[in-house]
Structure formats: C-alpha cells, structure tokens
Amino acid sequence: MNLGTTNYRRLLVFGGVYNNYLALSAVLQEAQTIKHDAIFCLGDLGAFGPYPNRVYPLLVEGKVQVVQGNYDHSIGNDLNDCQCGYTDPRDNYFAQISYDYTRAHTSDEFKNYQRRLPPFIRFESFGKRVLLCHGSPRKINEFLWESTTPTHFLEKLFRDFEADVILATHTGIKWQRRAVSGKLFANVGVIGRPENNGRTNVWYCIVHFTPELKIEYCALEYNHQRLAREMKEEKLPQEFIDTVLTGWWTTCLEILPGKERARGKF
C-alpha cells in the first residue's frame, strides 16, 4: 500500500499487540495527549494474551493503520500455525498453544480484516521515503535483532527497497540505528508483552520528521495485573502469565542471539 506524499510530522507507531487489548487501549488513550498525524501498528495482532476479538474495535475506533504480520496472515488465512519462524521445539510448542487459542477465539469478521491487511505501507514525508513492514522488507517473519543485524546489511535493505526510513517489529525488542548514509532503521518494539528486562511496561514509539528525523521510544504502563488475571481465566500457560507479571521472557527464548539472551533471566 502506498499512501503517496504526506505531511506527516509525527507518527505514533507500535508493533505486536499479541491480544493485549489492555495495552492497546492504554496506548490509544495516551495518543489523545500526544500530537500526532497518524497511528500505525506493524502487525501481529494475536498471540500470547486473552480475548483476541477485543483488539478489533479498538483498532477501528482508534483509526489505526495496520501492516500485516505473520500472525495476521496465518489467522486471516486460517492456517495451521503462526509462521513465527521459530526453529526450536520448545519455542514452537508454546507458540502453537497461543496460536490455537487465538485462532479458535477470533471472529470471522476479524479474520477477514486480518487477511486483507497490506504487507507493507509506504509513504513519503518531508523528503523521506518511509517503508513500514513487519519482520523485514524482504521477509515477513525475519528476525532483525540489534546484535545480529550489521549496518551494511541495513544499507543493502535501504538500497534494495528504495527507502530512507524502515520501521519493523517481530522480535519484541526495540532498537534503532542510523546508517552512515543517514538513513534510519528502527525496530519499534511491541505493546503485547514486556521486553525481557525485568520490567512490566511495554513500548511504543513516536517518529518525528521535523525539525529532524528521530525516533522517540515511550514506555507504556497498563493494567498488567488484570491481563494476568484474564490469562489465567482463559487457562493460558502459566509461563506466559509469569512474563506479564515479571517482565522476563520464559518462552520463545531459543531464537534469541547470545547477547540479547544473556541480558534476560532465562
């Protein structure tokens, strides 16, 4: 999807809702106090949390423009797995639990919505060609971690995909880097679960195009105790609930590079 030339000065961007409608509600409430021109979500609406359908009306009411993530592609097309890209049996075991739950509890209307989401959104703002995607511009479920993504690789993405700014998510941990060329890559993080640092908050970001291009990451508090209670009601794995309550990842760890894994507890 190409939005053409825009006059976006400030955007509010987040990734990975993971069924966390409480965090989504909190970020949309916070958006009312922040000057912005548009709100974008970079995909993965389902997974991990409870009550998938509660996300849908919030997205619509909040006028959130959504890029399709691998999860949304799977749920939208009623596939058998989430295409998360994990390679480890334990990672895949837990991923399948949350996928089966989400698939079973997502309405047909919401599935249709997810199936129709665009895999990319492009636009130009203040002379910058912006590309929004889920994993990477070349692959929906590519993991771009800070410690395994060389700057020269990012330069190649900027060249190959004719962009000055690339925003992605998928890994669940935010980071950004400005290339020598001045082009900017940012992993915007996720609002669905904390980022494995022992804190219960989640993250979104504000993209400023003026007076200069920059990314501002914002910590978001939400009612994580309530989320944990509701996950328990829905009989979701205790491992997921522990992550919500402690801020430490307990699953999907094997895909982490050594540097990121060493910063966590498990």
Next chain:
Amino acid sequence: MLKKIPTNDMTFLLMTLNQVASVSKMETPAAELIQALTHSPQVPLHQLEALWFQVGGTVCNLWCTHCFISCSPKNHNFEFMSRSQVRRYLEESVPHGVKEYYFTGGEPFMNRELPGILEDTLQLGPASVLSNGLLITPKVASALRQLSEASLYTLELRISIDGFTPETNDPIRGEGTFVRALEGVKNLVEAGFLPIITCMQSWSESEHERVLAGFHEVLFDVGYTRPRLKILPQLRIGREAERERGYSSGEFVTPEMMLGYDDHLLLCSNSRIATHRGVYVCPILIEKPDAHLGDTLAEAFQPFALRHQACYTCYLSGAICSNFSAKGNA
C-alpha cells in the same frame, strides 16, 4: 581416474577421496558416490547471507572418529587463514550485505590470529566460532568477553560435545575430551557467555529425551543453568563414513525431490565459505573439487549442483550448519 557405474535410471561417477583431490594428504580414503551433473538439481545463491571462514584449516588438536572432513593434527590439506586474508573477504562481503560470519576448522583456536580476526569481524557484524573447547582457558574466555563487550554484535561460541558422559563422548572425540570440553564451557559461562553446545546425534529417536536431559544435568553441574543445545544429524562422509556407515547408493537429491521444496533451506542458497585457497560452496564440501567456486566472493556467485551425498542430509535437515537450523535445534 573416474569410473562410470551404470544404474537403473541414472549414472553415477565413482571416485575415492584421494582421487578427488590430488593435493590432498588425507589419511582415510573412503568411497563416495557423486551424481552426474545432468541429474543434479542446481541451487542458485539467492543472496550471500552468511560468510564462513575455514580459519583453522583442516588442522585440529583432536582426531574425532566422526569428522566429515577428517581433520587432525596432521591434516594440512587446508591451512590456517591469516588475518589479512580474512580481512580481504570481510571487506568484499560488505556491499553484499552479508548478515553473519562463521569461523570453523579444524580447531579455530589453534590459529593464533583468531583474536585479531574476531576483532575485525565484530566491527562489522555478528560472529560465531565453532570449537571443541579444549583451548578455551579462563584467560582465553576473558579475552573473548572483552571482544564481545567492545562490539555491538553478538559473539557466539559453539562447543562440540558428542555425548553427556565420557563413555559416550570420548570414543568419538578422544580420551579425556569430555572433561576438558566441559572445562572450556565452564570458562565461557563464567565469562558471561551462553555457548551453544553442538552434538552429533548418534543415538536413536527413542533415547532423545533421555540424552537431552543428561546434557542439561551435566551442564548444570558446571554452572551452565540455561544451556543452548544444537543437535546435528550425521554427515556420512570423511571419517564418519568409516565409523558407522557411508551413504547408500540412493541417497542423493534428485530434481524430482526439489519440486515444491524451498531451496532457501539449503546453506548453499545463502552462504559461501572462504579458505586459504579460495571460496567454496559450503563447510561440508570443501574437499570436493567442484565445490571450489573461485578466489573471490564475486566469483562464487554461481549456482551449485547438488551432486554429493552430504547434500542429501542437508536437504532432509535444512541448513544444519547455521546457529539456528532451518528445521530446528534441540
């Protein structure tokens, strides 16, 4: 040198390893079949994602009975790579957008230039070293820690241990190697690393859970409380062909097998390996003459024909050499 053997529906060429490479000084010639070029599927290099370095050559401080390139203290078929040789390939890799760098051998830590090589690499991107762990003293682990902390990128250490007891590991890797490799792991863990323990699967599927539990227990005992394990399939070439068995005559990748198969799963679709004498297709096949693709990375941007039986294992298991195999770790 080459003898044609007719079979039912395809033609194989039979050659022995010492016939394959006249420069070879290998000690264990073993009969291996290669498939006729006309019957072999071609795999293009879609993008150069990973660049490997045969930084330790084929020189090793061990003489493992399962080594697919028969590395040993006496195997100088491939020599160490110098820091300047590696640097030349690193520089060439940048415009290709290479995403990760791997260092293998032989035993990489026998190459005294390895610290400098890693320092150069970690300025550009993530590095993984495949080692037997025997030379990783507390001092070496500490030096690696410093290199890692100075870089934005991850430094991964992969340590090969082929059983969770000396009784299962040492017959394959050598007397006393289990205890010494675990010592290397302990030194890395104490330096803050989470090494990837790599193990060739020599047990049956029914024993899998028991073996994994055994690994977890012995690693826990040396202070490694959240171990990362990578289980490799057997590559039935080199010394491994003698230890257990080689491939059977039907174990090849055929064009029909590639129908509907995602060739991105194969290492040769996204990687190349640099050695002291040029660029080869993958770490498994460096001793095969057709695996030599040129002197530069640019020359190595050409399709590769899956003529070798080891390609069959890669086909089944998917990019087995990478840290995160396409079809799964333990």
